[in-house]
Amino acid sequence: MKHNFGAGPxxxxxxxxxxxxxxxxxxxNTGLSILEISHRSKEFEQVVIEAxxxxxxxxxxxxxxxxxxxxxxxxxxxxxxxxxxxxxxxxAAYLDTGVWASKAAKEASKLxxxxxxxxxxxxxxxxxxxxxxxxxxxxxxHFTSNNTIYGTEIFEKPAVGIPTVVDxxxxxxxxxxxxxxxxxxxxxxxxxxxxxxxxxxxVKNELFGxxxxxxPTIFDYQAHAKAGSxxxxxxxxxIYVSMLNLRWLKAKxxxxxxxxxxxxxxxxxYDEIDRNPFFKGTANVEDRSRMNxxxxxxxxxxxxxxxxxxxxxGLVGIKGHRSVGGxxxxxxxxxxxxxxxxxxxxxREFEEKTK
Amino acid sequence: MKHNFGAGPxxxxxxxxxxxxxxxxxxxNTGLSILEISHRSKEFEQVVIEAxxxxxxxxxxxxxxxxxxxxxxxxxxxxxxxxxxxxxxxxAAYLDTGVWASKAAKEASKLxxxxxxxxxxxxxxxxxxxxxxxxxxxxxxHFTSNNTIYGTEIFEKPAVGIPTVVDxxxxxxxxxxxxxxxxxxxxxxxxxxxxxxxxxxxVKNELFGxxxxxxPTIFDYQAHAKAGSxxxxxxxxxIYVSMLNLRWLKAKxxxxxxxxxxxxxxxxxYDEIDRNPFFKGTANVEDRSRMNxxxxxxxxxxxxxxxxxxxxxGLVGIKGHRSVGGxxxxxxxxxxxxxxxxxxxxxREFEEKTK
Numbered sequence: 001m002k003h004n005f006g007a008g009p010x011x012x013x014x015x016x017x018x019x020x021x022x023x024x025x026x027x028x029n030t031g032l033s034i035l036e037i038s039h040r041s042k043e044f045e046q047v048v049i050e051a052x053x054x055x056x057x058x059x060x061x062x063x064x065x066x067x068x069x070x071x072x073x074x075x076x077x078x079x080x081x082x083x084x085x086x087x088x089x090x091x092a093a094y095l096d097t098g099v100w101a102s103k104a105a106k107e108a109s110k111l112x113x114x115x116x117x118x119x120x121x122x123x124x125x126x127x128x129x130x131x132x133x134x135x136x137x138x139x140x141x142h143f144t145s146n147n148t149i150y151g152t153e154i155f156e157k158p159a160v161g162i163p164t165v166v167d168x169x170x171x172x173x174x175x176x177x178x179x180x181x182x183x184x185x186x187x188x189x190x191x192x193x194x195x196x197x198x199x200x201x202x203v204k205n206e207l208f209g210x211x212x213x214x215x216p217t218i219f220d221y222q223a224h225a226k227a228g229s230x231x232x233x234x235x236x237x238x239i240y241v242s243m244l245n246l247r248w249l250k251a252k253x254x255x256x257x258x259x260x261x262x263x264x265x266x267x268x269x270y271d272e273i274d275r276n277p278f279f280k281g282t283a284n285v286e287d288r289s290r291m292n293x294x295x296x297x298x299x300x301x302x303x304x305x306x307x308x309x310x311x312x313x314g315l316v317g318i319k320g321h322r323s324v325g326g327x328x329x330x331x332x333x334x335x336x337x338x339x340x341x342x343x344x345x346x347x348r349e350f351e352e353k354t355k
Numbered sequence: 356m357k358h359n360f361g362a363g364p365x366x367x368x369x370x371x372x373x374x375x376x377x378x379x380x381x382x383x384n385t386g387l388s389i390l391e392i393s394h395r396s397k398e399f400e401q402v403v404i405e406a407x408x409x410x411x412x413x414x415x416x417x418x419x420x421x422x423x424x425x426x427x428x429x430x431x432x433x434x435x436x437x438x439x440x441x442x443x444x445x446x447a448a449y450l451d452t453g454v455w456a457s458k459a460a461k462e463a464s465k466l467x468x469x470x471x472x473x474x475x476x477x478x479x480x481x482x483x484x485x486x487x488x489x490x491x492x493x494x495x496x497h498f499t500s501n502n503t504i505y506g507t508e509i510f511e512k513p514a515v516g517i518p519t520v521v522d523x524x525x526x527x528x529x530x531x532x533x534x535x536x537x538x539x540x541x542x543x544x545x546x547x548x549x550x551x552x553x554x555x556x557x558v559k560n561e562l563f564g565x566x567x568x569x570x571p572t573i574f575d576y577q578a579h580a581k582a583g584s585x586x587x588x589x590x591x592x593x594i595y596v597s598m599l600n601l602r603w604l605k606a607k608x609x610x611x612x613x614x615x616x617x618x619x620x621x622x623x624x625y626d627e628i629d630r631n632p633f634f635k636g637t638a639n640v641e642d643r644s645r646m647n648x649x650x651x652x653x654x655x656x657x658x659x660x661x662x663x664x665x666x667x668x669g670l671v672g673i674k675g676h677r678s679v680g681g682x683x684x685x686x687x688x689x690x691x692x693x694x695x696x697x698x699x700x701x702x703r704e705f706e707e708k709t710k
Contacts, residue, residue: 241390
């Protein structure tokens with residue numbers, strides 16, 4: 001039994017793997033594999049329709065927003081957002097809370113003027129900047145709601161008074177949000193939505209064509225919206241598995257229910273980090289992420305010993321990102337409380353053995 | 356038993372489906388699903404390395420070319436090609452042999468000047484234009500080697516004297532090519548390489564940065580080449596299944612062997628089309644595709660009756676594209692000669708019943 005704490009691509013529910021595996025042999029009584037059916041078949045069109053409907057239902061997406069399944073990951077959105085929303089010569093405001101936020105800003109700066117309204121790079125992104133102001137003449141404000149590497153999360157949308165774009169790659173579907181607070185939400189699937197290879201975009205329709213730029217069709221949100229995410233051959237299997245995972249989430253009771261579980265999972269692990277003298281959280285306590293929990297030990301020797309013990313106990317993917325060191329436990333929707341308990345037990349075992 | 360003649364996504368070998376299905380439960384003795392492993396794990400890095408090595412081996416790719424696995428399909432290449440190769444204010448030459456070739460030209464025209472050097476649109480793309488000339492000051496010449504909708508194929512690279520870019524989405528890996536004849540080859544995977552969600556690009560390294568444009572990193576071939584197709588999270592499963600399919604092709608004896616099979620399969624079906632008085636090929640005989648075989652009947656009633664009989668005989672995906680009508684049998688690498696025989700038998704059965 002492995003406990004997968006990987007940061008992404010990451011754990012999905014076992015039931016989803018079972019059904020996803022079966023569909024590779026035969027999909028939906030078609031006599032064909034999901035990998036060989038036409039994306040224009042009735043059967044697959046129904047998958048895309050259901051996936052979109054589930055996103056709308058689970059996140060209570062207002063009618064005046066489009067829900068798109070695209071390719072290229074969040075990194076492609078770093079370019080598509082300014083292509084679609086930033087007029088030539090215009091300005092965009094970015095909040096710098098980590099490497100990914102910073103990359104998003106850098107890509108936008110290739111297409112226009114970017115103002116970094118605040119940054120926490122001075123303390124290796126261990127906190128979320130507060131009290132910054134955003135230029136009212138910027139085309140939009142961009143931030144990253146969860147910073148996977150550093151273990152920080154922004155739960156309240158900053159009140160900025162201009163259109164707001166958020167990269168929710170690592171916390172979408174993990175907690176209740178008010179979609180109407182945002183003009184555009186994007187998220188690489190490979191944390192809480194599905195496997196790698198598909199990207200969720202939720203965009204207010206009135207933003208279409210806002211930049212006034214000539215945009216290649218494949219990078220134009222409106223073209224994808226008009227075609228129901230079938231402008232060209234979509235990533236069939238990644239959308240299918242995402243749909244299965246969204247069904248699983250709905251059957252569990254939806255985002256409202258999973259959020260409560262996620263609160264308990266995160267609290268259980270943070271409590272142990274704060275109690276156990278061998279471990280220390282790295283993120284500012286008020287800004288702690290529920291999705292990625294980062295912690296270190298006093299010496300490299302201790303860390304090597306704990307990593308070894310964790311491996312023996314079946315804990316996978318807990319090594320921290322090199323820019324933070326130590327450990328990172330990613331506790332996405334599909335990770336169960338029993339996996340959290342396995343990690344906490346291992347931390348206690350280490351404490352017992354060592355003291 | 357279904358015979359899948361679908362145009363793409365399309366048939367892959369049964370052995371590939373079996374192994375691909377198993378890996379969704381457990382991949383390579385990791386205790387984890389292929390859908391939940393990190394793309395930075397040793398195990399998955401090995402998959403990408405093997406996939407690239409197989410493409411290099413099967414197509415005899417010269418060392419000075421990069422082999423990339425990207426997202427977004429051929430449609431994204433319609434934009435990435437001019438972004439990377441067409442200088443501001445520069446000109447590109449396009450051969451118009453169908454809707455896809457025409458779309459490629461249209462997207463390039465958003466980024467620069469496009470000259471259509473020849474078109475077969477006057478006869479609904481039933482033939483390949485000959486004897487056209489290409490402006491020597493164009494940055495590159497672009498053509499589509501196989502026209503899936505119309506059933507035409509270009510086997511010999513036109514001699515144009517300038518860098519040449521080819522969309523080989525529907526015939527890559529089906530026949531021997533000399534990669535060195537081209538400067539850039541691209542292909543959506545979902546015909547002969549693998550499932551939807553990944554795109555193969557083979558690009559001569561000296562082309563990097565040729566356009567002089569400021570290109571978002573995600574659209575820069577060089578960035579993907581430097582990162583070994585891991586600039587950002589790749590489409591893990593689509594690459595994995597492609598790798599399995601490339602292994603299968605190698606075990607069969609490679610492109611040289613499959614080309615001979617493809618010649619026999621196509622000849623068998625064309626012979627029946629030419630012999631059977633109820634069927635008529637739509638493409639110019641000299642330009643007939645080996646991959647997509649298009650044919651019609653005399654009346655809509657006959658076509659409806661034959662489609663019905665074909666369905667009863669387990670023949671899937673043979674309805675023609677709406678812009679050609681009639682039938683299209685896609686006979687990609689994984690389609691066996693026994694499926695061809697099943698189609699030919701059904702055509703003969705129809706003839707017997709009807710005459």
